Amino acid sequence: MDLQGKKVLVIGTGISGIGAVKLLSFAGAAPILYDENKKLEEAAVRNKLPAEVNAEIVIGSLPKELEEEIVLVVPSPGVPADAAVIEGFRKRGIPVWGEIELAYAYAKGRLIAITGTNGKTTTTSLVGKIMEDYYESVYIVGNIGNPYTEIAPETKSDTITVAEISSFQLETTQTFRPQVSAILNITPDHLDRHYTMENYAAVKERIAKNQTKNDICVLNYENEYTRAFGGRCSAHVIFFSSVRKLERGIYLEGEDIYIAGIGHEQDDNRRKIMTVYDMNLVGLCNVENIMAAIAIALSMEVPLENILSTIKRFKAVEHRIEFVATKNGVDYYNDSKGTNPDAAIQGIRAMSKPTVLIGGGYDKHSEYDDWIEAFEGKVKCFVLIGQTADKIEECAIKHGISNIIRADSFDEALKICTREAKSGDAVLLSPACASWGMFPNYEVRGNMFKDYVNNL
Template sequence: MNLQGKKVCVFGAKKSGMSAAALLLKVRACPFIYDENDKLKPEKFQVITGEFPKKLLSEIELVVLSPGVPTDLPVVEKLRDAGIPIWGEVELAYRFGSGILMAVTGTNGKTTTTTLLGEIMKNYHPETFVVGNIGIPYTKVAAEETRNSVTVAEISSFQLETISTFHPKVSAITNITEDHMNRHHTMEEYIRVKELIASNQTSDDYCILNYEDEVLRKFGETIKPRVIYFSSERVLKSGIYLDQGHIMYRDGQAEQEVVDTAKLKILGLHNYENVMTAAAMALCIGVPLSCIKETVKKFKGVEHRIEYVTEKNHVTYYNDSKGTNPDAAIKGIQAMNRPTLLIGGGFDKESSYDSWIRAFNGKVKYLVLIGQTKEKIAQAARAGSFPADNIILCENLEEAVSRCAALALPGDAVLLSPACASWGQFDSYEQRGDKFKEYVRNL
């Protein structure tokens, strides 16, 4: 679609929206920003706020939705009913980008897998971009891509809702567990949206899937791209798997060691699965095993994911702000090897917290709760036989850190692993994690 001179509405005025508008200028479109928040002040672009002006419906030739904008908002339905094409910002970036695209989605593990794959590709191919839900909008680099570049993208379910031609050479779905029910409403819809990542792939492409996820195992039997499974529980006849502490790859015939997990700097079964996913994706486009092995052994993980902060008064503090849903937060608890004071709670994504609470398994001494979900989680914890006297409700994160510091004994750990999104009290999980580290260091 030639957008030169076309009036384009970018819906959403945050980072991804501004980046999309900047790309539209580069392709000589005429973008403006629309946001329902009437407190926004125009800066670089024309910004329209409040109720959408009806007169613009006949003038707009394209709408670009930011990921945070639900596709079922009444104003979005109005734009759709007017016959205006609606793209997401990753669709916009894909249409005006170049080179090889490698895309990662899944409920948990996306950021670590994407970051590690980006490091592998940079080590092998210097002209590599790492973008998407990881923090750098895909639209920011699309104009810089060339036929020889490689782009590694973390793609959320919100971004997949609005694709149409988006077509990665290599895709991966790390796992699918309940998340974002407030947005997708049903698990069936959430699964459908996640699986869209492979919808435009062909038999010349690859899709990496978790064999131990029953939904994904079945999905792999129905799709066009060549499927490579990974497994942390069994030896596969073909694929990448964990075998007695060694990550192995078998192409159907020969078996090769990718890495001895004892030589990795990142710990935990979930991280071994992230290594398998990234390694399999790199192997699909011909990255030598020696390059993969060298990179994964150096990789130290990502910020806000079971991140060591400091030790104070013989109490160790960990930042797992990236644990934005119960399944991700379970991984945080499983990584703790000492009595733990757990800080949880935040924005309500309509998740169930029962499995998270069962995973405490005697490790959690105190459950310190904040945010919109604190009462809901406290109720679930009491129903799950967690001692009511050890549940503490706080007004904010700073108070929670202070209460934990007062209660913790030498040898304990304090873990921020909220099992909830950050919205309401923070703009992002990164901001929440940064504030946690600030409060801890100021103790």
């Protein structure tokens, strides 16, 4: 689409919206940055933009005469795809591109795109590090915090871009086609936005929608949704498994990781490449993340010895089963990124000591039975906070959990944890819920936890 001099509406004034405006300005378009939040001040929004970016800013309601001039709409990921303002433009035949589609239209080089309910950030960070250690021009972008739109103008023909892509971002992709994609898992999450698991899974699968047999899609064999998708995926599929031996793929057997018939190992039917003790990450979820990263990196022609060298040096991602400190004999772990039950299951499974667990937060319409069943006698005290505390407590009692303490604030919850945990125990922040309502995001929640622990 030729956007030279054309008016493009960018909805949302966060980092995604700002990145989109910058790219549109670079492309010669006339961006309009719009937010319906009347409390925003135009001067504050304009201060987010570089001086050389000339964008019109509209706060509150969008003038009808301006609507008529718009040729493209770019909503930020936080704006639902079925929002009234977007549906209005769609009905008039105006294209709607998300920031990912916009960036893809202008980026050069090869693209790796990674999605999944859980493990995206760790896997993206690890794959990014493997690429950085082997290739010269590498960018790590997307839901991980660096807008794809910011780096698109800087990419070259030899650039490798590694993108973490959320379901919110996939809703508005059109021609987006990575050379290598990965869906790590699909479990219930964001049902307040996507309504049903079928809708949610279909959105995740869009990451491979435009791929062909010349492209590669890495999938988890032990997830019912991704295993089923493997049978209808248009790309060449590489599976990984933490449960069974695969004839072709990467799998865990006991404490060893094997590779069979893929990448540089096509002549070897089966070969042990590393053990779980070679990695610095904890938990079965991270074994799966590492297997996915190996499959992705081999697909990008990185030698296996280089891949393993990076893996052995890689440390845990911040806020994801992150060891904080040992205080008075108690180990403290920050898993603030455990924002849904399935992610929190991985967090508690990674614990090897009696655990004081902090749970609760914003209600995304999740169910908590599987999470609580995963406690398996590890949780000695369950501290609940936030909007979901009643729902989680009711579920916990149903499953026989009795030592439950309610806290009115996060600070109170932390004080309860230090009181209840004894030497030889662990304290785990793994809420199974989003942070909204109490915190701006999970990073703030995790940093508050770490600050408290480090000040003990």
